[in-house]
Amino acid sequence: MTPEDRACERDAADALAAYRARFTLPQGIIYLDGNSLGALPVATPQVLQQVIAHEWGDGLIRSWNSAGWFAAAGRVGAKIAPLIGAAPGEVIACDSTSVNLFKLIAAALAMRPGRKAVLSEPGNFPTDLYMIAGLEAQGLATRRLAERGRLAEALDSDVALLMLTHAHYKTGALHDMAALTRAAHEAGALVLWDLSHSTGALPIDLNGANADFAVGCGYKYLCGGPGAPAFAFVAERHQASLQQPLTGWFGHAAPFAFDDDYEGAPGIDRLQCGTPPVLGLAALEVGVDLIAEIGVARLYEKSQALSEFFLESLMAHDVTLEQVSPARSADRGSQLSFRHPEAYAICQALIARGVIGDFRAPDVLRLGFAPAYLSFADMAAAARHLAEVLASGEWQREEFNQRAAVT
Template sequence: MTDLAEARRLDDADPLAHFRSRFTWPDGVIYLDGNSLGALPVATPGRVEKVIREEWGIGLIRSWNDADWISMPQRVGSKIAPLIGAEPDEVIAADSVSVNLFKLIAAALAMQPGRTVVLSEPGNFPTDLYMIQGLEGQGLADQKTAAADDLEAALGDDVALLLLTHVHYKSGRMHEMARLTKAAHDVGALVLWDLSHSVGAVEVDLNGCDADFAVGCGYKYLNGGPGAPAFAYVAKRHHDALQQPLSGWMGHAAPFAFSDDYTPAPGVDRLLAGTPHILGLAALEVGVDIAAEIGTAALAEKSRRMSEFFRAVVTEKLPDLELVSPTDPAVRGSQLSFRHEHAYPICQALIARGIIGDFREPDILRFGFAPSYLSFEDVFKAATALAELIERGEWQRPEFSERSKVT
């Protein structure tokens, strides 16, 4: 069944339904864009205000010690670790995904003398490819791309690093992490996984897959807020060999010794560079705590059930709408993407109805399913509205064709 009564029955049986009250909601909005920016946890404003008014306003510089600001990158990283199948001392929360990609691509290349090729896939998230190209411009890397189904054949003894996004940002297709990691290791290559569209929504087991490196963002399913700090993972076996290219003072073994010469900190701590972003880390910690409380298995299970329910409703009401994402929920992330030649105005028409999904060039309608706060009723109403406005041609109103700066 794919009617409203069934959606409400599923909500009544949902063990995660009560977590919805832990998030702030504007009236009249159904939010299917948590795969781009997560919702605001109710506790976040109070936590950030405490940091501002008490820890900063009263504690001033003493709060680096008294409020333990100095260890926030390690503390938040250790809380992210179980969400990605890592040990607490293998993850650090710092900087952005782009910066962490640069650090780890450069580090991997330094660990692979005689190899310069970084293999990825065309259509990967742009920053992943741009960071390879930036290192290529410095003469440190050679970019090579192969279609998803041809990656194993493209692995050769010149490949230093395989860099892939676990869940593709546009299609939602999920790579088989264990198989591709092994294939890379079989030819002597290292592997770096971008988990930006995975963490907090699908199950990830980096250590179980013998992964080398990973990065991920804090503002999607972890609900850390716009521009939230990212995180980086380095398998413990690589800690001693890791050479951090951005040798900032916080990555020093003794930053407050103020030595003229750089000595890397032990372990994953050497991935730090500049002073930690305390306000951003405080907000991120709230979202991470909620995800950790729920647990990855429960998040992933609800994600699969919601996306399948949405797919069933859309298939029934819009049988000709082309699904770009895999039909099997076991091989896709927490999203569904559809192709339509008028995807942009359709997306804008949905937003005008209070249903927020997003658009990706050139013709993709993308809907994300954040399991910590979405309901099955939300999903049903969004799919029904999508069908209605397409059937009625509602998207043809001229105001829906005007492009905004951010789409």
């Protein structure tokens, strides 16, 4: 039986197959880059048109109250909370992942006076490391890096914060959230988890792991659109003592009192800074609602099945590539990454065939499996295209080797 035949059987039995129609996907495209930018939900343009034409157009400034704009950041955050194992009052949708990282790194340092080290791993997503550098330049932090197998032993009395990405952006390798959080706490440090490559695709239990802080973006598996608002989590036990370093007016206890002096809002609202992006929050809410309807447990089960089927399909075509993602699906996020010296050109050749994956420097071909809208037929076809690209050598064509800023 061919991979295509097996794919037909798997798709016929797929309980999530009908959700594909809830997303806008171009004809003839196999989209394996949903871990960079999620597909557009069909309902999003209609919702945005409603917000633009009626809430903004007709309601004007009254819509801050009548349309619930003022409460949108907390409302969307409360909907994200169960997707990451948090309570509704512990999550708010606001700002970008980078900005939220800065806020929470600075807050953690203030909660651990006498300690300045922020511990992470080399190869973490760049913005995570850059945010440490920004605080380091102000004399507030020192950056410390340790290989992932040696993180626990690097936790000493100088470390204020352990900051890690749950699912590695390049390889998909997962950290043991509960074990590392426990190790950090035993060393007197706090923990900040970046969930950008996990939320909406993998089961996460922040409170079960006793996590302190977390951030994540809204435009990958949550399908909130390019530049969608991010989210931030602060465990309830820390909220009263949290010092928000970006003391903008929407994080004030009474923003419309227009006081000269800052007084932080109670609870998670203190994490807000400037005026929330209403259109971005409206689009994000559509994606969050849809992912919540499908259910993370079902998405995770299908994600594992898709990645395993893709590997089986590659084997059926006698394709051998160096896999840099963990071998066991339980140890990786919703992606597979392969190393090849011509990964960039191979990626471009696939895109020319309508198979959109992505490249990560210097030599990684990364394929994301967004289970909400991908099929087993997609996996079989993508594996066939990859096999044909490698066998034909078409990736050697000049146009596929012209590097651009965006792939």
